[in-house]
Amino acid sequence: xxxxxxxxxxxxxxxxxxSLKHDREWDYELDRIVDAVSERDAETVGLxxxxxxxxxxxxxxxxxxxxxxxxxxxxxxxQPCYGACDLDTYLMxxxxxxxxxxxSPMKESEKIIYVPLFSNVEVTPIMEESLAELADPDEEPAxxxxxxxxxxxxxxxxxxxxxxxxxxxxxxxxxxxxxHEGQVLGCNYASADVDADQILYVGGGKFHPLxxxxxxxxxxxxxxxxxxxxxxxxxxxKFLKQRYASVHKAMDAExxxxxxxxxxxxxxxxxxxxxxxxxDDAYLVTMDEVTPxxxxxxxxxxxxxxxxxxxxxxxxxxxxxxxLTPGEYxxxxxxxxxxxxxxxxxxxxx
Amino acid sequence: xxxxxxxxxxxxxxxxxxSLKHDREWDYELDRIVDAVSERDAETVGLxxxxxxxxxxxxxxxxxxxxxxxxxxxxxxxQPCYGACDLDTYLMxxxxxxxxxxxSPMKESEKIIYVPLFSNVEVTPIMEESLAELADPDEEPAxxxxxxxxxxxxxxxxxxxxxxxxxxxxxxxxxxxxxHEGQVLGCNYASADVDADQILYVGGGKFHPLxxxxxxxxxxxxxxxxxxxxxxxxxxxKFLKQRYASVHKAMDAExxxxxxxxxxxxxxxxxxxxxxxxxDDAYLVTMDEVTPxxxxxxxxxxxxxxxxxxxxxxxxxxxxxxxLTPGEYxxxxxxxxxxxxxxxxxxxxx
Numbered sequence: 001x002x003x004x005x006x007x008x009x010x011x012x013x014x015x016x017x018x019s020l021k022h023d024r025e026w027d028y029e030l031d032r033i034v035d036a037v038s039e040r041d042a043e044t045v046g047l048x049x050x051x052x053x054x055x056x057x058x059x060x061x062x063x064x065x066x067x068x069x070x071x072x073x074x075x076x077x078x079q080p081c082y083g084a085c086d087l088d089t090y091l092m093x094x095x096x097x098x099x100x101x102x103x104s105p106m107k108e109s110e111k112i113i114y115v116p117l118f119s120n121v122e123v124t125p126i127m128e129e130s131l132a133e134l135a136d137p138d139e140e141p142a143x144x145x146x147x148x149x150x151x152x153x154x155x156x157x158x159x160x161x162x163x164x165x166x167x168x169x170x171x172x173x174x175x176x177x178x179x180h181e182g183q184v185l186g187c188n189y190a191s192a193d194v195d196a197d198q199i200l201y202v203g204g205g206k207f208h209p210l211x212x213x214x215x216x217x218x219x220x221x222x223x224x225x226x227x228x229x230x231x232x233x234x235x236x237x238k239f240l241k242q243r244y245a246s247v248h249k250a251m252d253a254e255x256x257x258x259x260x261x262x263x264x265x266x267x268x269x270x271x272x273x274x275x276x277x278x279x280d281d282a283y284l285v286t287m288d289e290v291t292p293x294x295x296x297x298x299x300x301x302x303x304x305x306x307x308x309x310x311x312x313x314x315x316x317x318x319x320x321x322x323x324l325t326p327g328e329y330x331x332x333x334x335x336x337x338x339x340x341x342x343x344x345x346x347x348x349x350x
Numbered sequence: 351x352x353x354x355x356x357x358x359x360x361x362x363x364x365x366x367x368x369s370l371k372h373d374r375e376w377d378y379e380l381d382r383i384v385d386a387v388s389e390r391d392a393e394t395v396g397l398x399x400x401x402x403x404x405x406x407x408x409x410x411x412x413x414x415x416x417x418x419x420x421x422x423x424x425x426x427x428x429q430p431c432y433g434a435c436d437l438d439t440y441l442m443x444x445x446x447x448x449x450x451x452x453x454s455p456m457k458e459s460e461k462i463i464y465v466p467l468f469s470n471v472e473v474t475p476i477m478e479e480s481l482a483e484l485a486d487p488d489e490e491p492a493x494x495x496x497x498x499x500x501x502x503x504x505x506x507x508x509x510x511x512x513x514x515x516x517x518x519x520x521x522x523x524x525x526x527x528x529x530h531e532g533q534v535l536g537c538n539y540a541s542a543d544v545d546a547d548q549i550l551y552v553g554g555g556k557f558h559p560l561x562x563x564x565x566x567x568x569x570x571x572x573x574x575x576x577x578x579x580x581x582x583x584x585x586x587x588k589f590l591k592q593r594y595a596s597v598h599k600a601m602d603a604e605x606x607x608x609x610x611x612x613x614x615x616x617x618x619x620x621x622x623x624x625x626x627x628x629x630d631d632a633y634l635v636t637m638d639e640v641t642p643x644x645x646x647x648x649x650x651x652x653x654x655x656x657x658x659x660x661x662x663x664x665x666x667x668x669x670x671x672x673x674l675t676p677g678e679y680x681x682x683x684x685x686x687x688x689x690x691x692x693x694x695x696x697x698x699x700x
Contacts (some may be wrong), residue, residue: 053645054647055649058633058648073623075634076636078648127478163545200491256407260425263440283408284424285425286428287427287429288429294428294430299405
């Protein structure tokens with residue numbers, strides 16, 4: 001990150017006049033891509049950016065064209081991309097070098113070059129504030145520490161900062177779905193399974209800490225959000241109310257669409273099949289993107305989504321019919337009591 | 351179509367109380383699907399319906415479940431489907447029997463069962479009205495006859511009806527992209543390349559006859575629309591004005607997104623590659639569904655779509671930036687004069 005890259009074009013965010021939120025620094029590893037093209041004698045390069053970075057495709061392509069032989073074709077995926085699951089396997093299979101920007105891999109692959117994207121927002125000021133919500137280290141030194149892929153580059157700094165203040169920092173890598181020690185995904189919080197009653201989550205957004213709090217209801221979850229500059233205590237109550245409302249609404253359903261998501265990392269085939277085997281009023285529907293438009297034409301009374309839990313819970317209110325996670329479906333169909341409502345998580349890799 | 355199928359459930363539209371527009375009759379060939387499952391010893395059956403028929407998935411699945419062994423899993427594609435190009439190749443590859451409803455194949459495949467969907471609206475009343483727009487058969491007997499897949503079952507009736515009135519009916523199969531004699535697609539009007547100065551198009555919708563008239567500007571194209579019960583003369587003027595406006599707007603573009611559509615039958619790779627090879631300000635973007643949302647994040651000034659021309663021209667006004675067909679792109683970039691604006695067509699199969 002400290003190399004001199006002044007020869008790079010505007011593809012490198014550091015050289016732009018653009019006022020990006022929190023001035024994200026982005027070393028997009030041009031050299032690594034150029035080397036891979038040369039090593040593999042590649043004729044085609046595929047690029048994939050998350051939605052918020054698709055606008056950089058032009059500049060990154062310009063840089064690559066400048067550094068690559070004329071006969072190499074660079075192309076960018078136009079498929080929606082919100083996470084590591086959204087790997088464009090079509091483009092991956094059809095290009096000699098495939099670069100996925102902004103997400104960490106669920107599993108390393110020789111075929112794919114993963115280029116991480118780190119936020120360079122300072123985390124210590126908000127951690128300082130979060131101390132008021134953590135127990136005094138003299139009384140309760142144990143604290144779990146988790147963050148998201150975007151802040152992973154600061155993880156060791158966070159740990160040291162807490163240790164300097166007398167805390168005993170407990171971290172773990174979670175399971176195979178997670179690349180880094182201390183990393184959480186929207187669908188996996190295994191890295192918070194540590195021997196501490198309090199967890200400090202450093203990161204932005206609302207979805208991750210909600211899942212974290214629901215997955216670990218016995219722990220005190222403190223959210224230090226350096227992006228929005230606020231410290232809060234995870235409280236899943238409002239979220240739970242929304243979910244209960246959806247479950248209640250779905251109890252009247254006479255038929256169910258059971259969504260099997262075809263995206264890498266989101267397919268839970270056994271779960272989907274088990275549902276339709278045990279319910280004659282359940283019908284299997286396969287798709288990649290799960291959107292309100294795509295479901296409307298089927299006209300089922302309710303849906304159970306075996307794919308990404310973020311779609312079900314975070315986007316849920318956009319759908320016209322109730323859409324439940326598999327666990328919520330079990331409650332709605334009377335197989336489990338309402339008290340067992342929990343967050344839907346994924347384990348294992350693709 | 352005249353067999354007794356009273357044992358079938360509501361999956362067969364004839365047995366429903368649903369008041370479908372023009373009372374479409376639909377023999378969905380349950381026996382053929384059941385036989386294929388038995389012959390192939392299939393464990394999985396995939397179904398794909400066009401958008402307007404997705405609501406039938408439940409009833410068709412019910413029928414199949416009743417007739418198939420218990421261990422056969424039936425699933426339905428939730429991917430958008432507007433034509434034969436929208437084949438869900440993911441589901442096709444992963445099921446033992448795959449049934450595509452409502453479109454005729456571009457190419458026969460042993461793997462896929464194509465179940466056509468025919469409209470049973472009467473065509474002769476509107477053909478009677480269309481006679482006023484055709485030349486007197488004593489003076490000019492030659493007339494070309496074309497229709498869409500939905501009315502293909504009535505094609506021989508149409509021909510005979512015209513012949514009885516003294517016309518010499520000219521038809522042809524078009525090219526490899528078309529399954530039937532006299533069939534047109536939104537992207538292919540080769541079946542109208544007949545030795546007649548007047549063409550009778552029997553079918554609904556506006557897009558097909560527009561393409562037809564633009565592709566054959568020398569011919570008098572009479573539209574007999576039995577769905578909306580109107581006879582009109584194809585006049586591409588308004589359409590052309592819209593296209594000219596888009597081309598003019600795109601002339602100011604400093605950069606271009608070049609869309610390569612990954613759907614079967616829509617990929618024109620050489621064309622896409624030729625554009626980016628000859629224009630440093632053109633960038634290749636690959637996607638299956640081409641929607642305004644997917645393009646917005648890239649921020650290119652204009653787009654050229656090498657995929658489905660219907661998306662470009664019919665949906666064009668929904669897109670924030672001008673989107674052109676490859677031919678229109680050549681005009682906008684000064685490679686061809688404005689007078690050469692023509693309809694974008696596809697030839698050959700997938």
